[in-house]
Amino acid sequence: MAHSEDKAAAQNETLADTRVDSFLVREGRAIRPDLHRARFGAGYPALDDAPQHGEWFPRVMVGGAVWRPAPQLRTETTLWVPPTPDPRIHPLTKGPDLALLGTLRAEAQSHGADDALLYxxxxVVHEAANAALVFFxxxxxxxGPANWVLESTTLRATVEAGLMPKPRRAEIRLAEALELQAWCASALHGWTRVTRWIVEGKIVQAAANTADPKNTKTGRINAQLWESAVDVTAR
Incomplete structure (x- = not known):
């Protein structure tokens, strides 16, 4: 029994040490850094070394952060549907499956997409490899189901700001997903419409997005979230 408890404790410690966080920082400010800190848990660094000018996309780890220049942001998203299901082992913790998700994104990009769908x-659809996914x-x-979807700080910030109703949980299958309007939520890109799917090498146009036909609503939500951005060191 003691050996099993020691092994479990060691596994939990390893899991904690592989946690990461990342989000867009503009001029030293970010959207709801408190939510990122809370999701990460113990060991979140102070970020006192945050650059005060420019746009950055830090990789936050236990004990510190690597400050990377932010990549070009997008306003629309194309999702690739891989031939195999969600490979994650720890879907509710950001970090332990980072290499797997990075490989999926690279493969998605090789197919002309921005990210990969996880199912x-x-x-049943879970989310995107590097973003939350909301259907309408x-x-x-x-x-998707709570036990397969990482808590999205962008979604929570949006709901708590009164900019969107809290999405219900649903078992949406692949065939149905392709027929629904969908938005991605990312702490880097903000909200973006899903405009295309890539399935078995073929481009499938997304359902007519009456929820946001010209990206005006997603753009407005993103702008409103940034209006309330605070110093990235805020707790």
Whole structure:
């Protein structure tokens, strides 16, 4: 029994040490850094070395951060549907599966997409490899099962600001997903419309996005979130 407890403790410690966080920082400010700190948990660094000018995309780890220049931001997203289901081992913790997700994104980009869709062996959609995914149907916004979806700081900030109703949890299967309007939520790109899917090498145009036909609503939400941005060191 003691050996099993020691092994479990060691595994938990390893899991904690591989946590990461990342988000857009503009002129030393960020959207809801408190949510990132809370999701990460113990060991989150102070970020006192944050650059005060320019746009940055830090990789935050236990004990410090690597300050990387922010890549070019996008306003629309193309998602690639891989032939195999979600490979993550720790879907509710950001970091331990980072290499797997990086490989998926690279493969998605090789197919002309921005990111990869994650779905279960049962065909139920989880989220994107590097973003939350919200669908819109007759009942309003919906997203994948809670036990497979990483908590999205961007989504939570949006809901708490009163800019979107809280999405309900739903089992949306691949075939249905391709017929629904969808938005991605990323701490780097903000909210972006899904405009295309790439399935088995073929481009599938996304459903007519009446929720945001010209990116005006996603752009407005992003702008409103940035209006309330605070110093990245804020707790």
């Amino acid at each position: 279960g062996e049962d065909g 149907d007759e009942e309003g916004p919906a997203m």
